[in-house]
Amino acid sequence: MATAYEARLGLYIGGEWLAGAGRDTHDVLNPASGAGQGGLPLATPDDLDRALEATQRGFAKWSKTAPEQRAAVLNKTAALIRERADLLARLATLEEGKIQAEAKGEVMAAAALLDFHAGEAVRIYGRVLPRPSGTRSLVLHQPVGPVAAFCAWNFPVMNVVRKIAPAVAAGCSIIIKPSEETAGCAVEVLRCFQDAGLPGDVAQCVFGVPDMVSRQLLASPVTKKLSFTGSVPVGKHLMKLAADTMMRTTMELGGHGPVLVFDDCDLDKTLDVLVTHKFRNAGQVCVAPTRFTVQEGIYDRFVAGFAERTRALKIGDGMDAASQMGPMANPRRPEAIAALVEDARAEGAKVLAGGERIGGAGGGNAGFFFQPTVLADVPLSAKAMHEEPFGPLAMIRPFGTFDEAVAEANRLPFGLAAYCFTESGRRQNMLGDAIEAGMVAINTVRLSWPDSPFGGIKDSGHGSEDGPEGIMAHMITKAVHIS
CATH class of the missing domain: 3.40.309.10 (Aldehyde Dehydrogenase; Chain A, domain 2)
Incomplete structure (x- = not known):
């Protein structure tokens, strides 16, 4: 019989939680003891195709949703994360090992980041350029499209929020693949978004064999942006896959x-x-x-x-x-x-x-x-x-x-x-x-x-997360000239 922890694990695709059904599983370990805590279902190729279809539908609707509505969902998610802070912090410790004080601080920082992005969602401005009377030149910022995001295990709550929040604020949909080693944290964050009213086809959450998942998601013409947090070698490998479709990339890689x-x-x-x-x-x-x-x-x-x-x-x-x-x-x-x-x-x-x-x-x-x-x-x-x-x-x-x-x-x-x-x-x-x-x-x-860009240069990557720059990384810039 599945434990209460294991019963919460699953894939989140098109607004549904999926588990079992013959899928392979990954055993999530407790770092303090080395003991297994539960089996995590891993996505099949069909699951990933379904996630891509859902995120394409989600983008078509969410990109046209009023910024005030996007902000309301983000604010509500922040409130739910604060309400569930003890659960999230406990999971972070049981799955990743960090002490409770650090885990609780991470959860509070994730909520603050959601608050910031909610405010920025209604401040995505373009500009009007001066032209002769009767003409106009406009600079518009529009959401880039569906995002594929991959994040590391070391901040299992914050990393997930850091990927989803700016995408949702910008009007993008997203498929996120968190680490299988800290799956419970990611699942509970997605449940907060779900309970806050985020449409089920706007954010998908999948777990699986990393190479298989990344190749399938990045080869799809549906995916318009890659956001990755992880090691330098893996980041360079993903950039090569992303180059085939010229998708936008934000890479937060290793340091020293x-x-x-x-x-x-x-x-x-x-x-x-x-x-x-x-x-x-x-x-x-x-x-x-x-x-x-x-x-x-x-x-x-x-x-x-x-x-x-x-x-x-x-x-x-x-x-x-x-x-x-x-x-x-x-x-x-x-x-x-x-x-x-x-x-x-x-x-x-x-x-x-x-x-x-x-x-x-x-x-x-x-x-x-x-x-x-x-x-x-x-x-x-x-x-x-x-x-x-x-x-x-x-x-x-x-x-x-x-x-x-x-x-x-x-x-x-x-x-x-x-x-x-x-x-x-x-x-x-x-x-x-x-x-x-x-x-x-x-x-x-x-x-x-929350209001400051987070990112590196040289082999540590490019692009920024957090701050207004984090949202702008999910936007395209368009010039419209009217005469």
Whole structure:
């Protein structure tokens, strides 16, 4: 007999929840124990064809729906997400592993993003260009069409809202494929949209074998835009598929966040905020601070303070209120981090905190836990200085001059997020200009706000989510000249 959790899982196509019927299933795991929680039905090719037909119908109607009606649905969805915050946060912890405080914060941020997009839905303006009397030139913004969206498991509530909200605000329909590993969160978000009155053929939710799903959705002439959050290699693969139909793309890909710490910073405050942010969600964050480049005058104190704070963190099941960091999301991640640590150690890095896989509440090897880890004096030959760790791993190196710090920050092909800590106003302005990243945080670690664009450059992708830019990414621009 299906559990209450499993009974909620399903595909959402054309306003119907579909499960069973001979479909293959994926076992959703609890990262804190490694135990299975329930079987998720996976889409068949016929399911995907049905989703494409539904989203085409949905776009024909939703694109002509008044902006005020779109806004009302988004506002109602935000209200329902807040009402169901405890359920959504609990699912995020049980499926992805993050601690409850972080999960609850994620849910509230998703609701705030819906509020913002509701406001923007009624502010999609064109313009009239000056022309001689009796003529007009108009610039119009119109929804691009049905969207195929793929999102990662690390923010299982926020990532789903971040894909659906701007599409709905712009007047687009959407087929979203969330991660199979965090399916329950996505399902409950879709139920909020459904209960808020979003027509069933405007948003579809499917799960399945990623390559099969992406090839079928992106090969269809119905799909007019691709939105993807995930790794750089997968993003480049999807862009190649999207190129065949010249569809618009928004790509939010991986990063390798540099952190520049200058000797005039408030050291204790900087350490407190950076250690907390580094190990948020067990480091499984695309904008996580990762490469810490610290000025020589404060290097030894920074390293000692960072390691001391890291060793004091309490690791455990995210459902335990005392836990400060939960498990990693799946069995692949501890293995990947262990390999990077061993390589760095062999190259001469010093392990000052962590460095080992640990068992969960059940003892032994239960759960996907890895100690928060600090490496100092990490040589550039270490793989972790080139590959995104996506885990609880901090690497620290010294620098001497401003130019050396900037060169290290810009050394890699990634350009998503960067962090700088200095009390010099002149240096802050120079860093804002010199750092090659889509988002730069100075004396802060917060990069995500509903009204601010979120996205990267270089191999970290292109286009923006959030802010007015997130909605405009779902619009085409048309010039109309009238005489």
